[in-house]
Amino acid sequence: MVTKLQVEGLVQAYPSSEGERPVLDGVDLSVGEGEFVSLIGPSGCGKSTLFNAVSGLEYPKEGRILLDGQEITGEVGHVGYMMQRDALFPWRTVLENAILAAEVDRRSRREALARARELLPAFGLEGFGEEYPARLSGGMRQRAALLRTVMSEREVWLLDEPLGALDALTRERMQDWLLSIRERFPRTILFITHSIDEAVYLSDRILVLSPRPAQVRGEVEIPLPRKRFRTLEREETFLHCKEEVRQWL
Numbered sequence: 001m002v003t004k005l006q007v008e009g010l011v012q013a014y015p016s017s018e019g020e021r022p023v024l025d026g027v028d029l030s031v032g033e034g035e036f037v038s039l040i041g042p043s044g045c046g047k048s049t050l051f052n053a054v055s056g057l058e059y060p061k062e063g064r065i066l067l068d069g070q071e072i073t074g075e076v077g078h079v080g081y082m083m084q085r086d087a088l089f090p091w092r093t094v095l096e097n098a099i100l101a102a103e104v105d106r107r108s109r110r111e112a113l114a115r116a117r118e119l120l121p122a123f124g125l126e127g128f129g130e131e132y133p134a135r136l137s138g139g140m141r142q143r144a145a146l147l148r149t150v151m152s153e154r155e156v157w158l159l160d161e162p163l164g165a166l167d168a169l170t171r172e173r174m175q176d177w178l179l180s181i182r183e184r185f186p187r188t189i190l191f192i193t194h195s196i197d198e199a200v201y202l203s204d205r206i207l208v209l210s211p212r213p214a215q216v217r218g219e220v221e222i223p224l225p226r227k228r229f230r231t232l233e234r235e236e237t238f239l240h241c242k243e244e245v246r247q248w249l
C-alpha cells in the first residue's frame with residue numbers, strides 16, 4: 001500500500017503551572033492511501049493535540065508530518081479536519097458552512113453551493129440547506145460538519161470523535177452511513193474514537209495510544225471484509241480484535 005500520511009517523532013508540550021506539560025512523546029505512525037485508521041487511547045492522552053499538529057493548526061515541538069512524501073509540518077490546508085466539537089459556524093446556514101473551504105481556497109462560490117446542494121440528500125439534510133445549525137439535531141449537525149469536510153476536497157480526513165455525542169441507536173446508524181460515505185468518496189481517514197466496538201467496526205487498522213504523553217503503544221489489524229454489516233459484531237474475528245485492543249489499553 002502506498003503511504004499517504006506519515007507522522008515522524010512528533011513531540012508536543014504545553015506550558016502549565018508546574019512548567020511544561022508533555023503531551024506527545026514521539027508519535028510515529030503512517031497511514032496508507034485509502035486506509036481507515038482509528039486512534040484509541042485514554043482520555044486526555046493527546047489525541048486532539050496530535051490532530052492539531054497534523055492539520056497544521058499547531059506547530060509541534062519536534063517531529064515531521066509528510067503527505068505523499070512531502071513535508072507539510074506546520075502548514076494548514078492540506079487535510080480535511082472535523083474537530084471534536086462539530087464547530088459549525090452558528091451564523092451560517094448548512095450550505096454556507098459546507099462551502100467554507102471553497103471560499104478559503106477561492107474556488108467558485110456558485111459551483112460549490114451547487115455541489116453542496118446536490119450532496120444534501122446523501123447527508124440526510126435534504127430541505128435543511130438554508131437552516132442554521134441551532135435548528136438541527138445532533139446527528140444532523142455531525143452530518144453537516146462531515147459534509148463540510150467532504151466539500152473541502154482534501155484527500156486525507158482527520159475525524160475527531162465525530163459520533164461521540166450521539167445516542168447509541170443514532171450512533172450505529174451513523175457508523176453505517178459513514179461507511180457508505182467512505183465507499184462513495186474513497187479517502188484516507190484517521191479517526192478518533194473512545195469506543196472499541198466502533199473502532200473495530202469501521203477500521204482497517206487501529207492504533208492504541210499510551211496515557212499522556214502519548215506514544216503509539218500497539219497496533220491491531222482488522223481482518224474483516226471491507227463491506228461491513230452489523231452481524232459481523234458477533235463473529236469470532238470481531239470479538240478477537242476487540243480483545244486485542246483491550247489488551248493494548
Ligand SMILES: Nc1ncnc2c1ncn2[C@@H]1O[C@H](COP(=O)(O)OP(=O)(O)OP(=O)(O)O)[C@@H](O)[C@H]1O
Nearest residue numbers: 014015023042043044045046047048049050084212
Ligand atoms: N492549547 C493547549 N494549551 C495547554 N494545554 C493543552 C492545550 N491543548 C491541549 N492541552 C492539554 O493537553 C492534554 C491532551 O489534550 P487532548 O485534547 O489532546 O487529549 P485527548 O486525548 O484528545 O482527550 P479526550 O479523549 O478527552 O478528547 C490535556 O492535558 C490538555 O489539557
